[in-house]
Amino acid sequence: MRNIFPVLIFLVLSTNNVSFCSHINSYTNFELAHFLVNKDSGDKSDEENDKATTSNSNESNIQASAHKGERQKLISEVAEVGDGKGGRILCYQNKAPAAPESHNNPLKVVYSIKTPISTKSGSRYIPTTSERILDAPDFINDYYLNLMDWSADNIVAVALGSCVYLWNAQTGNIEQLTEFEEGDYAGSLSWIQEGQILAIGNSTGAVELWDCSKVKRLRVMDGHSARVGSLAWNSFLVSSGSRDGTIVHHDVRSREHKLSALAGHTQEVCGLKWSTDYKYLASGGNDNLVNVWSAASSGVGTASDPLHKFNDHQAAVRALAWCPWQPSTLASGGGTADRCIKFWNVNNGTLMKSVDSKSQVCSLLFSRHYKELISAHGFANNQLTIWKYPTMVKQADLTGHTSRVLQMAMSPDGSTVISAGADETLRLWNCFAPDPLAAKKSVSSSKAKQSVFRQSIR
Known part of the structure; x- marks a missing residue:
């Protein structure tokens, strides 16, 4: 069957005490992450993938199903360890610190409603090339x-x-x-x-x-x-x-x-x-x-x-x-x-x-x-x-x-x-x-x- 690609979740990490939750024993257990993210949506997509890859052979379909069942059983056993909630993969131990007062967000022009030729300070548009x-x-x-x-x-x-x-x-x-x-x-x-x-x-x-x-x-x-x-x-x-x-x-x-x-x-x-x-x-x-x-x-x-x-x-x-x-x-x-x-x-x-x-x-x-x-x-x-x-x-x-x-x-x-x-x-x-x-x-x-x-x- 097709490999299950890991889901990469980009999180803004605090510099203070970021850790894995206690029920995760490996820093690189991406298959577990994929399971936790997708477990509520059932196995529909996996079944469709299995059907697509095993349509030419009943024997290979049986082997793939058996392999899949063993894999999911192992993941379920690991996931039930801990608080039993299937919690977050990454979590903060402390609240992220606030930015210093002098900090100026260089990306504000990306989401600013105003046009970039005018700033809140009242600066005006000045042509910088000769007329x-x-x-x-x-x-x-x-x-x-x-x-x-x-x-x-x-x-x-x-x-x-x-x-x-x-x-x-x-x-x-x-x-x-x-x-x-x-x-x-x-x-x-x-x-x-x-x-x-x-x-x-x-x-x-x-x-x-x-x-x-x-x-x-x-x-x-x-x-x-x-x-x-x-x-x-x-x-x-x-x-x-x-x-x-x-x-x-x-x-x-x-x-x-x-x-x-x-x-x-x-x-x-x-x-x-x-x-x-x-x-x-x-x-x-x-x-x-x-x-x-x-x-x-x-x-x-x-x-x-x-x-x-x-x-x-x-x-x-x-x-x-x-x-x-x-x-x-x-x-x-x-x-x-x-x-x-x-x-x-x-x-x-x-x-x-x-x-x-x-x-x-x-x-x-x-x-x-x-x-x-x-x-x-x-x-x-x-x-x-x-x-x-x-x-x-x-x-x-x-x-x-x-x-x-x-x-x-x-x-x-x-x-x-x-x-x-x-x-x-x-x-x-x-x-x-x-x-x-x-x-x-x-x-x-x-x-x-x-x-x-x-x-x-x-």
Whole structure:
């Protein structure tokens, strides 16, 4: 007759005192297990198997029946030993211990009713691949320069080699704004808050003002003895940071544009940002310093001495960002030897938090729609990282660049980030798209300021 295959019963075993019941004398008595599991259902299946295997010979049928009867008699005798109940094959002596409080069941997504893109903590879906890619040949791989900015009128300015280009993000049109003479180049670009005036800091130490609606240069403002690598607007005031270590405030309305020069750094000023309420100017330098300057009592420019001097970073500080909902909170990021993102309270000059990002920090931006921060990094992963603020729990890594991500800028509607990499590509990430339900409630959404990356770029 056919062999009776053992029934394998998978049980979750406690680590504490699991044993066979007392009436089982062998750890491998699978035939007994099979008998106990199937004894209530009778011998119907065995009889059917016997008939199927012995239909060609009456003699073999008699022999098989005799053998079967002897086997079942032996099993029955063993099974009746003990409590006589034909009990469980395996049993617990003690109750299984509860899982520790910190335990996170990795299989919950298998039986969760909710979709895996949303968790109970309220995390949102973040696309981790770029929405569009633009070629950026000759983008200068220099950590200390700021070669891209996005205007309130939805125009991206980017410096490639000795040229400055304008890309209309709504229409997709590209035009060349200017080309420098051989050997010269743009070191920084910055749009005025409203309108189409672009400031360009060049390699000779001058700041140029361009009316991009007319493709016309308005004026050239001197003031530095070395290249201008950082710029920041405050209404009619444009502040410039240079390799000569100084910061100059220019009043673009006046013929005598140079209001003052600040000497708070000993090396190149590579980061420069006005706070969202324009009460403070933050500067970062290759001397590893972060300086915070308070606005002048006259309302134009700043005090001549820094209000705070932060020297906790161990490498150059180029990445600076002011929190839009906490104007007194400044974020700064350090270079390769530092790798930290630090948060400062400029009201009292204290360090609130420091996080090791594990790689060079090239740029920082706060989201306007979420309590989040995005950082751009160099070696080893060349990624953009989104962090929850203020916990600094990592939300997502945005990958695609094959070399360090030198620059970021945000769209006027706050939904999209453009990144510029040393791999000579610009990538668009729709990582801060507002909640659709919240967007329906918003009445004032200008068509010109909606996300515009529907057309093919490459």
